[in-house]
Amino acid sequence: MEGVPAEELELREAAFAHCAELRRVWGDSVPAKVLWPGFPFRGGRVRLYSVQGIHKPKQGEFPLTLLTTLASPYHDELSQDQTSIRYDYSPRDYLNDGVKRASELGLAFVYQVQVKPKPDPEYLLVSPVFVDGWDDRTRTFFLSALPESVADLPPEPELVADAAHSLPEHEKRTALRLVEQRLGQAGFRKEVLAAQRNRCTVCELRARPLVDAAHVVPHADPRGTNEVRNGLALCALHHRAFDTDVLRIDPDAVVHVDEERLAKFAALAPDALRRRDPAAVHQLLDHHGRPLRLPKDPRKRPDPELLRLRWEGRLGA
Ligand SMILES: [Zn+2]
Structure with missing residues (x-):
């Protein structure tokens, strides 16, 4: 790219790769204490810290991250034609001009959306994003993403450089829909984990990146909403076991493990x-017959009616 120092490109490439890696480990809820210290770069560290607004790392010439706090609901930020995210910038921020100059040079940014409040905030990362344009009157940047930046893949550097302005509208819309889904999932996960004490309700594992929010009634069913009462905090293993019906939960929230099915999966005779x-035995069968570890407050527990639907298999697609 003309007019852009090689080090600036290298820094941004490293930032996008770092964000892809954070996403691989933490999904769509990266804790601030993991995110903000940034990543090593040329003997120093590029920090990704920004309490709010726009942040320029000291090693770079241009701003790198744009942050939205929970206070601004995402749905207000989708543009009318659903092809860009509206990002309202502060009139006092001297970095606004830096964003404009960087975008005119074709540089991309990291967009951080807060999905969990203080004291331990968490962020969803969309990177790279592009500033397609702006409106000085309303102080709005229009951001767009590549489908790749919202998928699980680290972006190809050439793709990043070329795609900014040539992306077809329908691809922009697809990318935005994915961002919206990711935000919905991140919100669901945050609510369910907070309600159910941040640990697997079967085995009590509490390593956060390994604990999911599972849907009691799957998303494909119209009753499969993102409400807390349709959620279960399950570790990756118990989530998978739940999805494959090895582990089932009855309407009284008691665990059932299907030993025969498990033996079949292990290609073993049931008695072996x-x-x-x-x-x-240790990770699954030992939990058979035990109640889930759930809070007493019914608002934080899965709805027995939804558990019944799942238990009886009365689900539509
Ligand atoms: Zn578990």
Whole structure:
């Protein structure tokens, strides 16, 4: 790219790769204490800290991150034609001009959307994003993303450089819909984990990146909403076991483990499973018949009616 120092491009490429890696580990809720210290770069560290608004790392010539706090609801930020995200900037921010200059040079940014409030805020990352244009009267930047920046792939550097202004409208819309879905999921996860004490309700594992918010009634069913009462905090293993019906939950929130099914998955005779697969015993069969570890407050527990629908298999697609 003409007029852009090589080091600036290198820094941004490193930032996008770093964000892709954070997303791989933490999904759409990266804790501030993981995000803000940034990443090593040329013997120093590029910080990604920004309490709000626009941030320029000291190693760079241009701003790198744009941050939206929880106070600004995302739905207000989608543009009318659903092809860009509206980002309202502060009149006092001297970095606004830097964003404009960088975008005129074709540089991309990291967009951070707060999905969990203080004291331990978490962020969804969309990177790279492009500033397609702005409106000085309303002080709005119009951001767009590549489908790749909202998927699980680290972006190709050439793609990043070329795609900014040539992306077809329908691809922009697809990318935005994915961002919207990711925000919905991140919100659901935050609510469910907070309600259910941030640990797996089967085994009590509390390593946050390994704990999911599972839907009791799956999303594909019209009753499969993102309400807390349709959510279960489950570790990756128990989530998978729940999705494959090895582990089932009855309407009274008691765990049932299907030993026969598990033996079939292990390609073992039912009477050989306990002898030959101690991990299956320890991690699954030992939980059979136990109640889920749930809070007493019914507003924080899965709705027994939704548990019943799932238990009885009365689900539509
Ligand atoms: Zn678990």
